[in-house]
Amino acid sequence: MVVLCEKIAVIGAGSWGSVLANILILNGKQVCIWSRRQEQVEELNNLHTNEHYLPKLKYDPRLEATTSLARALAGADVILFAIPTKAIRAMAQQVATLLKAGAHPVIVHASKGLELKTHKRISEILAEEIPSENRAGIVALSGPSHAEEVARHDLTLITAAAKDKKAAQCVQKIFMNEYFRVYTNSDIIGVELGAAFKNIIALGAGALHGLGYGDDAKAALMTRGLAEIARLGVALGADPMTFIGLTGVGDLIVTCTSVHSRNWRAGDQLGRGQKLADIVANMGMVIEGINTTKAAYELAQQKQIEMPITEAIYEVLYQGKEIKAAIADLMKREGRSEEETNY
Numbered sequence: 001m002v003v004l005c006e007k008i009a010v011i012g013a014g015s016w017g018s019v020l021a022n023i024l025i026l027n028g029k030q031v032c033i034w035s036r037r038q039e040q041v042e043e044l045n046n047l048h049t050n051e052h053y054l055p056k057l058k059y060d061p062r063l064e065a066t067t068s069l070a071r072a073l074a075g076a077d078v079i080l081f082a083i084p085t086k087a088i089r090a091m092a093q094q095v096a097t098l099l100k101a102g103a104h105p106v107i108v109h110a111s112k113g114l115e116l117k118t119h120k121r122i123s124e125i126l127a128e129e130i131p132s133e134n135r136a137g138i139v140a141l142s143g144p145s146h147a148e149e150v151a152r153h154d155l156t157l158i159t160a161a162a163k164d165k166k167a168a169q170c171v172q173k174i175f176m177n178e179y180f181r182v183y184t185n186s187d188i189i190g191v192e193l194g195a196a197f198k199n200i201i202a203l204g205a206g207a208l209h210g211l212g213y214g215d216d217a218k219a220a221l222m223t224r225g226l227a228e229i230a231r232l233g234v235a236l237g238a239d240p241m242t243f244i245g246l247t248g249v250g251d252l253i254v255t256c257t258s259v260h261s262r263n264w265r266a267g268d269q270l271g272r273g274q275k276l277a278d279i280v281a282n283m284g285m286v287i288e289g290i291n292t293t294k295a296a297y298e299l300a301q302q303k304q305i306e307m308p309i310t311e312a313i314y315e316v317l318y319q320g321k322e323i324k325a326a327i328a329d330l331m332k333r334e335g336r337s338e339e340e341t342n343y
């Protein structure tokens with residue numbers, strides 16, 4: 001079957017959805033972006049701005065925004081979800097009710113997390129909620145990418161992952177341009193898990209920074225964090241090589257070192273002694289790592305995978321443990337062999 005990729009519906013007009021929509025418009029595609037908030041739709045359509053999320057960006061005037069999901073989806077060849085993970089299932093259910101018989105859009109998501117309770121990956125949720133006869137393949141778009149940098153056309157390289165090669169290539173094709181380069185990857189499990197788990201480690205990296213620790217500590221956290229991400233990822237069916245790619249170590253580096261990262265910033269504020277509830281309330285944007293820490297912690301317990309850093313961050317976030325006590329406990333662990341624990 002020929003996969004058409006000309007008309008795109010973007011679900012979610014936050015930082016990432018709005019910037020991805022803008023790339024697609026600049027790449028010559030027809031795009032309609034859906035937001036649940038009327039005032040944001042009016043701002044995008046009339047002023048071509050999205051002040052709360054990206055204060056300095058002027059969007060292309062051809063970008064149409066709507067609160068009508070039916071309007072956004074009408075005739076779409078591609079449907080791109082860019083909303084917090086916790087909202088994916090309910091939105092997918094709404095999308096499924098509106099898809100017309102005969103429509104066969106490629107489904108893409110650019111979100112990074114796991115569902116609480118079920119611990120499912122986002123592509124699994126989408127596959128459950130959108131019947132296969134009403135769609136083409138499901139693609140995860142992921143990699144080291146901050147909306148603030150993509151908005152100013154800085155160079156960004158990411159990955160379109162799918163079991164269905166044609167669907168991944170469709171997504172690669174619509175996004176590629178001189179500043180945005182997209183690879184394909186068939187290991188959607190590894191891509192989605194790397195994307196979700198790196199946010200846990202970014203909370204830790206931010207906390208180290210907030211507490212005043214140096215580069216040695218941050219490099220160690222990222223390296224040993226990657227080892228445990230890969231350990232759980234492989235137990236869940238991922239290819240270990242994926243974790244040394246863009247969506248593994250690449251995204252881990254950017255999220256653990258960038259002031260744009262909401263996860264890093266949340267960790268930094270925790271390290272400086274702020275309360276988690278206040279940090280969440282003041283961020284005004286999603287901090288995916290908080291829920292993902294819980295999901296990964298529970299998965300690790302179920303699968304009996306050793307994840308000492310994730311466990312420590314879970315204890316800080318969910319059990320009120322002092323960060324310094326968590327660090328001291330990590331450092332006191334019995335000596336290990338690096339080769340035996342790389343993943």
Ligand SMILES: NC(=O)c1ccc[n+]([C@@H]2O[C@H](COP(=O)([O-])OP(=O)(O)OC[C@H]3O[C@@H](n4cnc5c(N)ncnc54)[C@H](O)[C@@H]3O)[C@@H](O)[C@H]2O)c1
Nearest residue numbers: 012013014015016017082083087110111112146147285286
């Ligand atoms: N911001 C980035 O640079 C970036 C980059 C790559 C991936 N991501 C991922 O993309 C996803 C979205 O992130 P973001 O940065 O755009 O978040 P955001 O907080 O900036 O925006 C989220 C958007 O989703 C909407 N939303 C929130 N809850 C909703 C609900 N229940 N139903 C419908 N819509 C809802 C909000 O109104 C908002 O428009 C996250 O999983 C994030 O990890 C973000």
Ligand SMILES: O=P(O)(O)OC[C@H](O)CO
Nearest residue numbers: 143144145260261262263
């Ligand atoms: O701002 P964060 O921490 O949600 O990170 C955004 C992206 O995942 C970085 O690739």
